[in-house]
Amino acid sequence: MDIIDILDNKVEDTLKDNKELKYKLNSLEIKIKDYEDNIQVLKEKNEFYKTELKSVLEELDKVVKDIDI
Secondary structure (H helix, E strand, O other): OOHHHHHHHHHHHHHHHHHHHHHHHHHHHHHHHHHHHHHHHHHHHHHHHHHHHHHHHHHHHHHHHHOOO
């Protein structure tokens, strides 16, 4: 092998590695977006449940006060 063949192989390997890394990066970006969406949904559910729980506890407190326990 002469130096040109060696360099050509290195360039091909580097381009292949670069392509693989771009693919992996793209996949990771998609997963990050999915996780961000899931986090937002969980935050919304958490806020809803927090509000509901507060309401239920207030009603329970009112009932307890009404029956003088």
